[in-house]
Amino acid sequence: MKIIYIARKLGAQKNGASQVMARNLNALRTIVGEDNVTVFDLPMPDMRNVAVSLLCKGSYGVTPKIEKRLLVLADKIRPDIVFIESSSFGSIYKKLNQLGLKTVCFAHNVDTQLCAQEIYSRSFIIGWVKYISTRYNERQTCRYADSLICLNERDSKGFFNIFNRRADLILPITFPSKNRIELNEQSTSDAPYFLFVGSDFFPNVEGIKWFIENVAPAVDMRFRIVGTCCYNPAISQLKLPYNVSLVGYADDIDSEYKNAIGVIAPIFKGSGMKTKTIEALSYGKSIFGTSEAFAGIECDFAMVGGLCNSVGEFIEKLRCVKKTDGRYNAYSFDVFHSLYSDDHFIECLKRHIIGINDGNGCETCINEGQV
Numbered sequence: 001m002k003i004i005y006i007a008r009k010l011g012a013q014k015n016g017a018s019q020v021m022a023r024n025l026n027a028l029r030t031i032v033g034e035d036n037v038t039v040f041d042l043p044m045p046d047m048r049n050v051a052v053s054l055l056c057k058g059s060y061g062v063t064p065k066i067e068k069r070l071l072v073l074a075d076k077i078r079p080d081i082v083f084i085e086s087s088s089f090g091s092i093y094k095k096l097n098q099l100g101l102k103t104v105c106f107a108h109n110v111d112t113q114l115c116a117q118e119i120y121s122r123s124f125i126i127g128w129v130k131y132i133s134t135r136y137n138e139r140q141t142c143r144y145a146d147s148l149i150c151l152n153e154r155d156s157k158g159f160f161n162i163f164n165r166r167a168d169l170i171l172p173i174t175f176p177s178k179n180r181i182e183l184n185e186q187s188t189s190d191a192p193y194f195l196f197v198g199s200d201f202f203p204n205v206e207g208i209k210w211f212i213e214n215v216a217p218a219v220d221m222r223f224r225i226v227g228t229c230c231y232n233p234a235i236s237q238l239k240l241p242y243n244v245s246l247v248g249y250a251d252d253i254d255s256e257y258k259n260a261i262g263v264i265a266p267i268f269k270g271s272g273m274k275t276k277t278i279e280a281l282s283y284g285k286s287i288f289g290t291s292e293a294f295a296g297i298e299c300d301f302a303m304v305g306g307l308c309n310s311v312g313e314f315i316e317k318l319r320c321v322k323k324t325d326g327r328y329n330a331y332s333f334d335v336f337h338s339l340y341s342d343d344h345f346i347e348c349l350k351r352h353i354i355g356i357n358d359g360n361g362c363e364t365c366i367n368e369g370q371v
Helices: 016-032 047-055 064-077 090-098 111-121 124-144 153-163 180-184 202-214 253-258 275-282 311-319 330-339 345-358 363-368
Strands: 003-008 037-042 081-085 103-107 147-150 193-197 222-226 244-248 262-265 287-289 305-307
Touching: 003 016, 003 064, 016 037, 016 081, 016 275, 016 345, 037 064, 047 124, 064 090, 081 090, 081 345, 090 103, 090 124, 103 345, 111 124, 111 153, 124 153, 147 153, 147 345, 180 330, 193 253, 193 275, 202 222, 222 253, 262 275, 262 311, 275 287, 275 330, 287 311, 305 311
Parallel strands: 003 037, 003 081, 081 103, 103 147, 193 222, 193 262, 222 244, 262 287, 287 305
Antiparallel strands: none
């Protein structure tokens, strides 16, 4: 079986989506063999590419020249499956369909909903244009993609409500399993802290800014903010409380997690699932987050840490954490290991891919709902 894998250039951004993309690509290579997977990188959008794509009613930031290169490659290889990371490349799905090729869409979000949330977080005109383009392209995707994979049932319902198309498969975010014994080892760090990890993405920036201004000053505990969100002017120019540190890029993210007494996730906007919430579970961390941060995650919120949707709820639950408390939450790790590890992900994706190629679908995976 031959597969063409299409995505924005891997590594171009260090964020949750790129981690999931790397997982998907590795899984496909495991399923059909590395030599049978051809990667086609789409460039990150720039002003010129965006303008041209909008004028030509193409996929956002993908010019006709780029599309032509892809179509020539696809016609030459004639793959059994074209696996595309994103539901926003509707023009590509349509043209591949016209070539008679089968396509799989891995939808990281319902991008139309995400763009609607983003309109007021940037220039209104730019935000509105991006929203219109994205909605048009996602409609094309839902019409022409042979398979739609979503991260959770919420996104499947979102696609149905807007485009009358449900997911054919639910595959949540997963991570490689870690050693429980090593995670349970006590940290040597003297001063306990809560950790936030986030890229320079508007829900992360808005959420942690809200937290720093409203919650952190009222909690007698240190907070470490890690990730490129620290470089956004909305964060870097804040007057920080005495107990908040902006770390920025961290060379050793393992140590940041292992030494943390818990993870905070004050995220109020978004779609899909939150990669960093699953990542925190994989380290056996207590997590204090919003409903959005826990979207698509099945757990007892009180045992995993706490569900917090207001200033008062964050302050109340974080104040209950003692500086002498352990840094390993066995329940969090059990939730991760049973539902969100990579152990079963590849097998489920394999059954789905083979089912599409055979023209039989994949009823087992669809009925299971998730790995």
